[in-house]
Amino acid sequence: MIDTSFLHHLDRMDLIIKRKVNSNFQGERKSNEVGQGLVLQDYIQYTPGDDFRKIDWKVFARTDKLFIKRFEEERNLTVHIIIDFSASMGFGKNINQSDYASQVGVGFAYMALKNNERFVLSTFADRLELFQPRRGRKQLAAIVEYLNAKKPSGVSNFSESVAKYYKSQVKSRSLVVIVSDFLYGLDKIKEAIYRYHEHEVILVQILDEIETDLNIDGDFKLTDSETKSIMRTNVNPQLRKRYLEGMADHQARIGKIAEEIGGKFFTVSTKEQVFDAFYRILSAS
Helix, strand or coil: CCCCCHHHHHHHHHHHHHHHHHHHHCCCEECCCCCCEEEEEEEECCCCCCCCHHCCCCHHHEEEEEEEEEEEECCEEEEEEEEEECCCHCCCCCCCCCHHHHHHHHHHHHHHHHHHCEEEEEEEEECECCCCCCCCHHHHHHCCCCHHHHCCCCCCCCCHHHHHHHHCHHHHHEEEEEEEEECCCCHHHHHHHCCCCCCEEEEEEEEEEHHHHCCCCCEEEEEEECCCCCCEEEEEEEHHHHHHHHHHHHHHHHHHHHHHHEEEEHHHHHHHCCCHHHHHHHHCC
């Protein structure tokens, strides 16, 4: 059961929310959407997933590089929230990661609600499940009810769900928030995230405190929650050091991928209060 009481505390963030929403996430605003606008603004280099019909072949003839036209047009913003509900997100010492991720996702939906934006929340594991984007408190209540009934299960299909299927749902310039443990290969993460290069992207990694600190010692039998494979290991200072260094390197590389498309990457431990985590994310976004 997810706790939504922290949403009331978000009202204390009015100044931050207004500043951020009015600058980055505002609804009726100018945006650099690649589409059928009236005023040609500039060109951006073509990447896989872009509409090849918008390639400017005259520019290609001069530069031997693929560019597409970018137009300036008015758009309403839609906030897209995508939460990982694969079996690995069911892990947790005090609160499982899926419940914590759900609270973060609901926080972003509440932010959109306060600014009268459309918002849509989707979950994925082996397949994608999504709501239709709408505004209002009924939409938020339906999302909370859905998340409370949902349990993490199955093997994550991150690439297919996020890179392929969900991208087709994003029709206009949007804020895309992806909440996951991001314990995937960097190639899969990069393939998915690069597809959203024309949008504002926030990646939120949710990890249990055992995953962030590895504050355990001794012999353990580790079971992969998705594949059910078992590995026996001894957690000692040397192993902990290698693990923490590897995790830090993985996180730095994800941060670099996000930075390359102008996005943001945050790591949150489930031992951190949800309100504090959300405050930190929103303040830095």
